[in-house]
Amino acid sequence: MFTGIVEELGEVVRVTETGDDSALVAVRGPLVVSDARHGDSIAVNGVCLTVVEVDGEVFTADVMGETLRRSALGALRPGDRVNLERAAALGSRLGGHLVQGHVDGVGELLDREPAEKWETVRFRLPAGLARYVVEKGSITVDGVSLTVAAVGDDWFAVGLIPTTLALTTLGVRRPGDPVNLEVDVLAKYVERLLGDRLTGGAR
Structure with a gap:
């Protein structure tokens, strides 16, 4: 769950097609990766993605075909800026509104x-x-x-x-x-x- 309050502007480092109607996206975001671990959720342009790897200031996430079809993530290219937000923590302020990260x-x-x-x-x-x-x-x-x-x-x-x-x-x-x-x-x-x-x- 997210709040729709963007924490930082990240940058797409690379987009790799995995050949099975999915892609691997690497994004640079120093703030959101500062405490990120494998399995954590980070919203990228409003899409909830699961972190599979963290390397320095860059995190990598799998994007399956359903997400590529229902969102604009399929149009991302290296160098594009993206809005990033970590999942909300219990007890934190709800500055925006309840956001699932499931694009309609x-x-x-x-x-x-x-x-x-x-x-x-x-x-x-x-x-x-x-x-x-x-x-x-x-x-x-x-x-x-x-x-x-x-x-x-x-x-x-x-x-x-x-x-x-x-x-x-x-x-x-x-x-x-x-x-x-x-x-x-x-x-x-x-x-x-x-x-x-x-x-x-x-x-």
Whole structure:
């Protein structure tokens, strides 16, 4: 479990296809590897990955085919910057919202509207996810916990403060770039529970 508060910007060192619909990704992140061990979880652009090896400031993780298909990790190349966050510890502050690191779909940055002290950024929503996104609700974009400022049938907008622009990849994303999206898991649970009540059945 994560909170969507990015700890550092990492750098992809290498991406190695393993030949069985999966890949091995090596990422440099001095902070997140400072106490990382084999089997630990680290979110990379919002995707929960399991550490298989730590070598100095670099950790390596396996990425299976399902993850490559359902996220934008398959487009990563050496030199790309990525948002990194270690799994939340019990008793730590919940600065963002409950984030599982299980990407629901890949969105697309549509446009950016700079203002004096912040920036409004609009993203396209994949079909089927719009029902989980509400104004003033939470959404995770490339691992960053954000508050929805506006929402349409197939898009949503967020406001990015200077800290987010400077310390995450969202500050350099351009129109057309893919982003990993995770909707609020509570919305999905509510839908499941209400669905059972409305249909009068139990699943």
